[in-house]
Amino acid sequence: MTYLMKSREANAMSKKDKKKKDFDKYWYYNKSVQSADVDVQFFLSSYKELKEKQPKTFREDFCGTFKLSCEWVKLDDQFESFGVDLDPEPIEYGKAHYLPKLTEEQQGRIHIQEGNVLDDGLPSTDIIAACNFSYFIFKERDTLKQYFKKNLSALNDDGILILDIFGGSECYEPNEEETEHDGFSYFWDQDSYDPVTNEAMFYIHFKPKGQKKVKKAFTYDWRLYSIPEIREILLEAGFKNVHVYWEGTDEDGEGDGEFERVTKGEDCESWVAYIVAEK
Ligand SMILES: C[S@@+](CC[C@H](N)C(=O)[O-])C[C@H]1O[C@@H](n2cnc3c(N)ncnc32)[C@H](O)[C@@H]1O
Incomplete structure (x- = not known):
């Protein structure tokens, strides 16, 4: 009897697990969280604003399904992107769902690797971005500094590191x-x-x-970091300048998706900003 009950429970569990597995969480994530086409426009314009020239290569750390990498190569036929993530599952998802939407030529300019962003020998690029707050996973200040140092040495001369960050009461x-x-x-x-x-x-x-x-x-x-903390750690790691880009507000008082370089922010209940660090 006990055995039967247990196996019924086990059966019920596996059905629940199966349902969860069949649920296409990356589809929902993309529809609700990601706006990769808009994000890469910001990366391009902030590089051009700070360096007064065109970048070419882009590295997407913590790339998951590497949506940003896919959007980057669409911006220019000279652009190349590199993605790094520890987890093969989202990488496989991106290969199955996002890569086939690009032309073969565009696909040839995307290079994805399974690996740790703390590893040595990652590709050198003009821009590195660590988005969706993924670097909050480094709860030790020293580990985060180590990560920034590795980014600094991997960036090409004139390279920039782009991080997003959120906060508010x-x-x-x-x-x-x-x-x-x-x-x-x-x-x-x-x-x-x-x-x-x-x-x-x-x-x-x-x-x-x-x-x-x-x-x-x-x-x-995650560990929640503040803008001044990140700025200080980036400068300690050796970055030359650190800029903050704050989101503008629409007529309803909501974020309008336009980010501008600022020296002062606003006291909002909830905000998202970009930090851009120059090598
Ligand atoms: C918040 S998700 C962001 C995914 C991606 N940026 C996106 O928007 O789809 C964090 C990702 O970081 C990856 N990750 C966590 N620690 C990592 C590490 N040390 N090196 C490389 N990837 C890591 C996880 O596998 C996960 O895919």
Whole structure:
């Protein structure tokens, strides 16, 4: 009897797991989180603004499904991109779903490798970007500094490192925010915040219309860094200049997606900014 119950439970579990596995979380992630075509425009314009010339090569650290790399090669037929991620699963997803949407010639200018962004010998490029706050995974200040130092030495002369960062008073308490999209809801769930360590746990959930919520499709165990902390660590690592690009506001008081170089920010409940460091 016990055995039977256990195997029924096991069966139920595996069905649940299978359902989760069949759920195309990267499709939902792309629809709700990513705007890679717009992001690469920002990378290009900030390089041109700071260096007054055209870049060519782009490295996408923590590349996951390497959407940014795919968008980068579309901008110019001389552009080349390099992606690095530890996890083969999103890389395979990108190869199956995003690469085939490019021409063969564009595909030939994308180079993706499975690896650790802390490894030596990663490709040298004009731009390195670590986006979706992925570097928050380095909870030790020294590890983050090490990462920045490696980026500095990998960047070509005149290279820039681009990081995104978020903050605001909302980040210092657990909260869950729902955003409705066509056919589904996206949930950004800050589960915890520890003021002693600045560590915080985040989840992304999705709820397709008329279906059960798929909880914890993505999990992020991060340390929240502030802009001044990142600026200081970048300068200590040897970067020459560090700039902050702040998002403008539309008529409803929401972010308008346009980022401008600033020396002062605004006291918002929730904000996203870019940090651009010059070699
Ligand atoms: C927040 S996700 C961002 C993925 C990608 N930027 C995107 O928007 O699709 C973080 C990614 O970093 C990868 N990752 C975590 N630590 C890493 C490391 N030390 N080196 C390389 N990749 C890492 C994970 O496998 C995951 O794909």
